Amino acid sequence: MELLVDLHTHTIASGHAYSTITENVHAASRRGIKLLGMTDHGPSMPGSPHLFHFENLSIIPDELSGVKVLPGVEANITNHEGDLDMPLKYLTYLKLILVGLHPICYPGGTCEQNTQAYIKAMENPYTDMMVHPGRPDFEMDLEKIAHTSARLNIPVEVNNSSLSTIRDKDEARDNCRSIARYMVKYNSPVILGSDAHFWDRVGEFSDALDLVYEAGISEHQILNTSPDRVLDYLATRRRNRPDISRLLHPYRLNIA
Numbered sequence: 001m002e003l004l005v006d007l008h009t010h011t012i013a014s015g016h017a018y019s020t021i022t023e024n025v026h027a028a029s030r031r032g033i034k035l036l037g038m039t040d041h042g043p044s045m046p047g048s049p050h051l052f053h054f055e056n057l058s059i060i061p062d063e064l065s066g067v068k069v070l071p072g073v074e075a076n077i078t079n080h081e082g083d084l085d086m087p088l089k090y091l092t093y094l095k096l097i098l099v100g101l102h103p104i105c106y107p108g109g110t111c112e113q114n115t116q117a118y119i120k121a122m123e124n125p126y127t128d129m130m131v132h133p134g135r136p137d138f139e140m141d142l143e144k145i146a147h148t149s150a151r152l153n154i155p156v157e158v159n160n161s162s163l164s165t166i167r168d169k170d171e172a173r174d175n176c177r178s179i180a181r182y183m184v185k186y187n188s189p190v191i192l193g194s195d196a197h198f199w200d201r202v203g204e205f206s207d208a209l210d211l212v213y214e215a216g217i218s219e220h221q222i223l224n225t226s227p228d229r230v231l232d233y234l235a236t237r238r239r240n241r242p243d244i245s246r247l248l249h250p251y252r253l254n255i256a
């Protein structure tokens with residue numbers, strides 16, 4: 001399987017990642033990645049960029065060293081209602097919106113509350129993809145998430161870092177195996193993400209791929225094989241958003 005897309009990478013702007021976008025692009029180019037997401041953490045993560053970082057992302061060229069770049073965010077779910085830490089204004093123009101749960105940004109709750117938070121975020125018309133559901137930080141109903149992914153056609157990530165670099169990767173592996181099997185059962189759309197926090201991890205999918213083969217996820221479920229398929233998906237997602245232009249009157253920009 002040829003993987004040409006890595007949508008989940010971090011730069012020094014995240015505060016706890018250590019490479020620049022230029023270094024990440026060069027690493028992507030060397031690995032044969034054609035489409036790269038730049039998804040630094042949303043503002044509720046300590047050390048993450050302030051909102052003006054996201055405001056100014058349009059200065060990054062669409063293509064660098066033969067790699068198309070999608071500047072976006074890895075937004076944080078902040079409560080059991082699935083609310084995100086990015087004001088609506090920013091969600092309307094970022095090119096890529098990944099969403100996930102992080103212990104420092106979300107209080108945690110029962111399995112039902114955590115699952116509800118994740119699923120409500122999937123139902124948000126501004127969410128493009130969901131990340132690392134297998135992290136053991138919060139217990140969730142992984143079958144329900146895989147089923148919702150198929151129902152809403154929202155890709156859910158197999159996160160390479162969950163299987164390789166995080167401290168509790170053994171526990172994460174069990175969860176990732178479990179949701180991968182449910183994603184086979186429901187034929188859910190899948191995205192592989194490196195979640196690189198250093199340039200040498202950009203486009204690194206070997207552990208995620210092992211899991212894909214082990215679980216029997218089909219190639220047609222995986223978006224990473226085609227940059228055009230990812231770009232078409234993101235364009236369709238944006239076309240289907242509600243028309244909120246009235247709410248975004250220039251004098252009322254900070255509606256959350």
Ligand SMILES: [Zn+2]
Binds near residue numbers: 074100131132
């Ligand atoms: Zn994350």
Ligand SMILES: [Zn+2]
Binds near residue numbers: 008010195
């Ligand atoms: Zn990340």
